[in-house]
Amino acid sequence: xxxxxxxxxxxxxxxxxxxxxxxxxxxxxxxxxxxxxxxxxxxxxxxxxxxxxxxxxxxxxxxxxxxxxxxxxxxxxxxxxxxxxxxxxxxxxxxxxxxxxxxxxxxxxxxxxxxxxxxxxxxxxxxxxxxxx
Amino acid sequence: xxxxxxxxxxxxxxxxxxxxxxxxxxxxxxxxxxxxxxxxxxxxxxxxxxxxxxxxxxxxxxxxxxxxxxxxxxxxxxxxxxxxxxxxxxxxxxxxxxxxxxxxxxxxxxxxxxxxxxxxxxxxxxxxxxxxxxxxxxxxxxxxxxxxxxxxxxxxxxxxxxxxxxxxxxxxxxxxxxxxxxxxxxxxxxxxxxxxxxxxxxxxxxxxxxxxxxxxxxxxxxxxxxxxxxxxxxxxxxxxxxxxxxxxxxxxxxxxxxxxxxxxxxxxxxxxxxxxxxxxxxx
Numbered sequence: 001x002x003x004x005x006x007x008x009x010x011x012x013x014x015x016x017x018x019x020x021x022x023x024x025x026x027x028x029x030x031x032x033x034x035x036x037x038x039x040x041x042x043x044x045x046x047x048x049x050x051x052x053x054x055x056x057x058x059x060x061x062x063x064x065x066x067x068x069x070x071x072x073x074x075x076x077x078x079x080x081x082x083x084x085x086x087x088x089x090x091x092x093x094x095x096x097x098x099x100x101x102x103x104x105x106x107x108x109x110x111x112x113x114x115x116x117x118x119x120x121x122x123x124x125x126x127x128x129x130x131x132x133x
Numbered sequence: 134x135x136x137x138x139x140x141x142x143x144x145x146x147x148x149x150x151x152x153x154x155x156x157x158x159x160x161x162x163x164x165x166x167x168x169x170x171x172x173x174x175x176x177x178x179x180x181x182x183x184x185x186x187x188x189x190x191x192x193x194x195x196x197x198x199x200x201x202x203x204x205x206x207x208x209x210x211x212x213x214x215x216x217x218x219x220x221x222x223x224x225x226x227x228x229x230x231x232x233x234x235x236x237x238x239x240x241x242x243x244x245x246x247x248x249x250x251x252x253x254x255x256x257x258x259x260x261x262x263x264x265x266x267x268x269x270x271x272x273x274x275x276x277x278x279x280x281x282x283x284x285x286x287x288x289x290x291x292x293x294x295x296x297x298x299x300x301x302x303x304x305x306x307x308x309x310x311x312x313x314x315x316x317x318x319x320x321x322x323x324x325x326x327x328x329x330x331x332x333x334x335x336x337x338x339x340x341x342x343x344x345x346x347x348x349x350x351x352x353x354x355x356x357x358x359x360x361x362x363x364x365x366x367x368x369x370x371x372x373x374x375x376x377x378x379x380x381x382x383x384x385x386x387x388x389x390x391x392x393x394x395x396x397x398x399x400x401x402x403x404x405x406x407x408x409x410x411x412x413x414x415x416x
Contacts, residue, residue, distance in 0.1 A: 106373035
């Protein structure tokens with residue numbers, strides 16, 4: 001198992017880097033092409049969220065194991081303003097940034113496990129996991 | 134101690150002055166990669182050598198550092214490795230040591246220790262400059278890549294296509310959209326195909342940009358078809374919950390072209406001999 005990779009997110013270029021790194025790791029874990037694309041897209045959404053709403057953050061990419069199954073776990077953290085109403089933020093079509101409002105809710109559907117922790121003024125921590133089938 | 138050190142220092146300065154030609158010759162031999170490299174490097178090393186001697190006497194290293202920065206930047210551009218660049222600088226130690234050994238005096242040896250410390254610092258400095266120069270080259274290349282304009286190609290009379298490759302960010306989409314709309318006007322085309330085969334991932338931002346482009350083209354009276362939707366992309370778009378509404382999407386550029394041709398009244402007969410019959414639309 002490779003050690004987890006930590007990537008900073010400070011600009012659009014970093015979102016691309018995160019995407020490439022996630023894709024490389026997804027291939028390593030053995031995710032199918034569809035699942036690779038899904039997890040890469042989720043990573044893209046979450047990294048961009050950190051950039052747009054918090055002005056930047058960090059991405060952590062690691063390989064996890066559960067019995068015989070391997071998976072890819074991504075953790076996105078930022079020190080931004082936080083999310084006051086998490087349920088609302090996870091509603092399709094809800095956006096405060098002028099996007100489609102599907103980034104967060106869509107990402108939740110793209111992965112197997114989704115955990116969002118946030119409070120106003122305390123930043124946001126999103127952990128997602130995709131298991132290889 | 135300081136008296137000794139000063140004496141050593143003075144001795145080295147003397148040696149550097151008295152044996153300039155010999156040191157330079159030896160330095161050039163160890164620093165240059167080959168005969169072609171030598172003539173250019175000889176002049177540069179001589180300049181550096183003089184600046185080094187001046188800086189030893191005056192204690193002001195700004196001229197010297199400027200010259201070394203130039204040297205390592207040009208070596209970086211010419212494709213020399215960072216090691217080779219630093220070794221080129223360290224080479225002066227070897228050249229001076231020969232003179233010191235020939236001199237054999239304790240003062241010269243003591244001075245040589247002091248001298249190597251200075252050269253080590255300078256070597257590290259060139260290394261840093263080299264890395265900075267390489268980074269600059271990489272940043273320039275990244276910008277050039279971004280500037281690579283996306284071509285809008287004419288597929289048929291009245292049908293244009295935009296093959297999108299790579300990452301779609303806001304700045305690039307803006308360029309693509311402007312170009313597409315302008316081409317629609319210039320060519321009087323009524324059909325546009327946006328091909329996303331080369332786009333690795335379609336997230337909500339990319340989708341939003343695509344949707345806006347299609348709507349803008351529609352406002353100008355043109356119909357857009359999005360092609361190049363691979364299975365994994367289709368899967369992801371559905372899961373994300375993005376809806377393309379009534380926008381026509383196709384799996385391949387060929388399908389999209391066939392669709393656009395049908396819509397503009399061109400019939401393709403795929404017999405043994407391919408014939409293309411253009412039917413005038415009734416008005």
